[in-house]
Amino acid sequence: MELRINQQTYQVEADADTPLLWVIRDDLGLTGTKYGCGLAQCGACSVLVDGNVVRACVTPVAGVVGREVTTIEAIEADAVGKRVVAAWVEHQVAQCGYCQSGQVMAATALLKHTPKPSTEQIDAAMVNLCRCGTYNAIHAAVHELAQGENA
Amino acid sequence: MNNSRFARTAGWLALPCLVAAGLLAWYVTREPATPFSASDSANAALVSRGEYVARLSDCVACHSLPGKAPFAGGLEMATPLGAIHATNITADREHGIGAYSLADFDRAVRQGVAPGGRRLYPAMPYPSYAKLSDDDVRALYAFFMKGVQPAAEANIPSSIPWPLNLRWPIALWNGLFAPTTAYAQKPDQDPLWNRGAYIVQGPGHCGSCHTPRGLAFNEKALDESGAPFLAGALLDGWYAPSLRQDHNTGLGRWSEAEIVQFLKTGRNRHAVVYGSMTEAFNNSTQFMSDDDLSAIARYLKALPGEPRRDGAPWQYQATAAAPDAPGAHTYATRCASCHGADGKGQAEWMPPLAGATSMLAAENASAINITLNGSQRIVAAGVPDAYRMPAFREQLSDREIAEVLSFARSAWGNQGGAVQAKAVGELRGHTDPASSSPIILHMR
Ligand code: FES
Numbered sequence: 136m137e138l139r140i141n142q143q144t145y146q147v148e149a150d151a152d153t154p155l156l157w158v159i160r161d162d163l164g165l166t167g168t169k170y171g172c173g174l175a176q177c178g179a180c181s182v183l184v185d186g187n188v189v190r191a192c193v194t195p196v197a198g199v200v201g202r203e204v205t206t207i208e209a210i211e212a213d214a215v216g217k218r219v220v221a222a223w224v225e226h227q228v229a230q231c232g233y234c235q236s237g238q239v240m241a242a243t244a245l246l247k248h249t250p251k252p253s254t255e256q257i258d259a260a261m262v263n264l265c266r267c268g269t270y271n272a273i274h275a276a277v278h279e280l281a282q283g284e285n286a
Numbered sequence: 287m288n289n290s291r292f293a294r295t296a297g298w299l300a301l302p303c304l305v306a307a308g309l310l311a312w313y314v315t316r317e318p319a320t321p322f323s324a325s326d327s328a329n330a331a332l333v334s335r336g337e338y339v340a341r342l343s344d345c346v347a348c349h350s351l352p353g354k355a356p357f358a359g360g361l362e363m364a365t366p367l368g369a370i371h372a373t374n375i376t377a378d379r380e381h382g383i384g385a386y387s388l389a390d391f392d393r394a395v396r397q398g399v400a401p402g403g404r405r406l407y408p409a410m411p412y413p414s415y416a417k418l419s420d421d422d423v424r425a426l427y428a429f430f431m432k433g434v435q436p437a438a439e440a441n442i443p444s445s446i447p448w449p450l451n452l453r454w455p456i457a458l459w460n461g462l463f464a465p466t467t468a469y470a471q472k473p474d475q476d477p478l479w480n481r482g483a484y485i486v487q488g489p490g491h492c493g494s495c496h497t498p499r500g501l502a503f504n505e506k507a508l509d510e511s512g513a514p515f516l517a518g519a520l521l522d523g524w525y526a527p528s529l530r531q532d533h534n535t536g537l538g539r540w541s542e543a544e545i546v547q548f549l550k551t552g553r554n555r556h557a558v559v560y561g562s563m564t565e566a567f568n569n570s571t572q573f574m575s576d577d578d579l580s581a582i583a584r585y586l587k588a589l590p591g592e593p594r595r596d597g598a599p600w601q602y603q604a605t606a607a608a609p610d611a612p613g614a615h616t617y618a619t620r621c622a623s624c625h626g627a628d629g630k631g632q633a634e635w636m637p638p639l640a641g642a643t644s645m646l647a648a649e650n651a652s653a654i655n656i657t658l659n660g661s662q663r664i665v666a667a668g669v670p671d672a673y674r675m676p677a678f679r680e681q682l683s684d685r686e687i688a689e690v691l692s693f694a695r696s697a698w699g700n701q702g703g704a705v706q707a708k709a710v711g712e713l714r715g716h717t718d719p720a721s722s723s724p725i726i727l728h729m730r
């Protein structure tokens with residue numbers, strides 16, 4: 136089947152029910168997207184599909200044919216994604232880093248839909264787990280981003 | 287004078303009592319008639335035909351344990367009176383049924399009577415197996431005698447205390463509730479319908495879970511002549527939904543092809559097997575021939591629904607839930623990745639919750655149970671499922687589960703209604719999380 140990932144077209148051979156995460160990591164070698172739980176519980180595998188954040192471990196690959204997938208590798212090609220990564224660097228959010236590609240995807244999707252989210256909207260969107268407990272740094276970075284371009 | 291009249295009267299009274307007691311003793315220990323003689327024997331074609339009948343009948347689900355010899359028995363079944371265990375039905379002469387003649391085997395399978403007249407507990411679905419044809423019983427016997435390795439595994443005695451463990455009253459129960467004749471073709475119906483009726487009522491014993499039970503734990507109907515037949519029932523912490531044409535809680539919205547697809551692959555655009563149905567799928571329905579699955583679908587599509595029981599027909603309604611509504615936030619963070627923010631799931635891999643039986647039925651046991659305990663692995667054509675429902679019992683409190691289910695059971699046009707935290711707590715207490723490893727029961 137034909138997949139569009141990071142503005143590129145890939146031909147992959149996979150069963151229809153193969154999780155998108157397997158295809159991204161194992162078949163295409165895009166290993167920036169992480170495997171945490173495989174059960175939609177942690178968010179480490181978050182990617183964007185048509186600008187919405189989805190958990191790639193529970194996304195059958197057949198469901199993204201004809202849609203535009205964005206992974207962490209290309210997130211800085213997106214204007215919002217670029218701002219998110221810059222804020223992440225500024226706040227030195229990452230500790231071990233394992234969950235952070237997913238956190239960046241979640242924050243990017245939020246800000247793409249809601250450029251100035253309220254605290255409730257941020258809390259509702261930023262629900263990925265972080266074993267290192269970087270929640271305070273994530274919180275600070277997203278709140279700064281929520282104040283807009285010139286904050 | 288008075289004394290001798292008394293003695294004479296007592297004598298006259300005692301006589302009928304003795305006769306009645308004698309008749310009762312004969313009735314409850316009698317070995318029923320069987321069409322088979324002791325010399326009926328087996329060949330290879332018959333053995334493999336019997337293996338297929340064993341698949342239709344799902345013998346392995348109760349009579350085998352994972353990692354143990356096939357059909358060596360052991361599955362524990364809780365009853366209100368105590369625990370009983372499925373027995374060794376291999377051809378081992380000491381512990382199994384190796385000493386059974388075909389006639390003995392027939393009496394056990396179709397009438398629930400072991401050699402010597404001992405009555406089986408109706409946990410063995412002989413009220414359904416009674417409908418098996420003579421040919422299928424003969425084939426089944428050939429399979430267990432010649433196709434299954436004898437296993438010297440001792441049976442586990444039941445923990446039911448005396449006098450409740452006396453078996454003879456079951457004979458009276460049988461007289462009231464268990465049929466004694468094989469399925470009879472209905473000449474006014476076509477062969478496909480008849481084949482479907484035979485499998486559903488007989489070997490498939492669908493009614494054991496899907497038909498509601500009466501006070502004596504009897505299935506309220508054993509065929510399409512009774513309205514309660516396959517109308518949905520609560521059993522072992524799961525609600526087995528209606529298999530009739532009920533729009534909401536039954537198969538009203540399913541086509542025949544979708545019923546076939548569900549039984550063959552474990553999934554379709556409406557639902558994915560879960561709960562006890564996973565065992566029925568893993569061990570039985572996926573092995574049925576396409577013709578037999580079509581027959582089942584034809585028969586089930588002919589069972590009318592009951593709108594008064596089923597409620598107003600469900601229709602999808604877009605739900606813009608307030609993100610701070612109780613349960614809506616939990617849904618968004620825990621459920622929506624798979625089941626969709628719109629409740630539509632990712633058919634046919636992750637089932638929709640919009641319009642799902644578990645979200646429409648007043649009985650909420652299945653919704654609670656699967657949320658607490660997750661789903662068992664579905665193994666279709668030897669391949670374990672890529673996606674399964676995780677258990678949330680460690681992550682969500684009774685109140686959180688009640689809230690998220692109350693949300694989902696009232697969103698998107700669903701009308702199952704609110705779930706109370708107390709009901710979650712009760713099920714939490716007597717259920718266990720589903721195993722995350724695939725369980726495969728072999729038959730040979
Ligand atoms: S790996 Fe996908 S959510 Fe955890």
Ligand code: FES
Nearest residue numbers: 232234265266267
């Ligand atoms: S930074 Fe280590 S898991 Fe989040």
